[in-house]
Amino acid sequence: MxxxxxxxxxxxxxxxxxxxxxxxxxxxxxxxxxxxxxxxELELPPVVVEAPEPEVPAPALGDVGVSLAKIPGPTIPPEIRAMLDAAIAANDEAGVATIVKYARAGDPGSADLVLRQASDWRAARARAHDERLQQASAFELWTGKVEAGGFISTGNSNITGLTGSADLTREGLRWRHRLLGQADFQRTDGVTSRERYTFGYQPNYKVSDRAYIYGNLGFESDRFLGYTSRYAVSVGAGYGVFRRSGLTLDLEAGPAFRQTDFTDDFMQSSLAARGSMNLNWALIGGLRLTEEASAYLEQYNSTVRSVSALEAKLLGPLSAKFSYTVQYESEPRDARLSTDTLSRLSLVYSF
Known part of the structure; x- marks a missing residue:
């Protein structure tokens, strides 16, 4: 223990x-x-030390006698400038385009200046053109042609024939209006052997430089083709296939409605499909070829019409015109022939 x-x-x-x-x-x-x-604890701000940039002295151009203001730039040679000014003063688009084209080969250093001056002229002309269209009244800007012809034959047969037509067009900024009228009359040995009257109105609304929406109102009377009156209404689309100097081609297509009063008191109404072509081609030596064709395809009676013409410039606004017209009716009444043709020589005044 x-x-x-x-x-x-x-x-x-x-x-x-x-x-x-x-x-x-x-x-x-x-x-x-x-x-x-x-x-x-104390918070102190950071200290930034800026070092001065080294000074680089500017080049002393004056020491060698060089002045930037006195260095010459490219200029248009006097010969090219004189031709360009003359073409612009004459409002010659084709001449200006030709000078611009060959200035690059003749003097490459001034080609850009020539092109710039031509572009400025085109832009100024386009602005002036648009302003003029906007400010014009409904009775202005009309252009067109008036055509007249006739013949007299005596002897074994007495034949008198007269023909006349008018084609008026107004080009607006967005709208194009066209008025057409034609009359043919002929008497043989005191008996009327041809009597045809036509009238048309065609408004076009421009969607773009080439495309447009068209309307077409037409009236025609030709009792020798078997009808006293025929009315046609159509709306559709049009397109300018060619739009250049000396050559234009327009194509149109759309639905239509036609009413025909025949000489035997029978009336016919029907829906139809309409198509048309309008060609205007400037050839050499003042010659111009035109072709206007239209077709109405319907259930009862279809119509195809073509007017081919060759126009030669005579003096100033006067021209001589030879035209050949063909009209085809698929179902003519009273045992008439399906095809009629007409050759015409006339004098044309353009304005």
Missing amino acids: ILLTLSALTLTAPAAAAAPLAQARSRRAARRARGTLRLP
């Missing part, structure tokens, strides 16, 4: 002696902490 007690005392003695030592260390650490001075 005594031995066990001594052993216990021996084991617990170091732990009791270590406690005062730990407390002393804690007190020294606390005194050391109280003696430490803590400063607040």
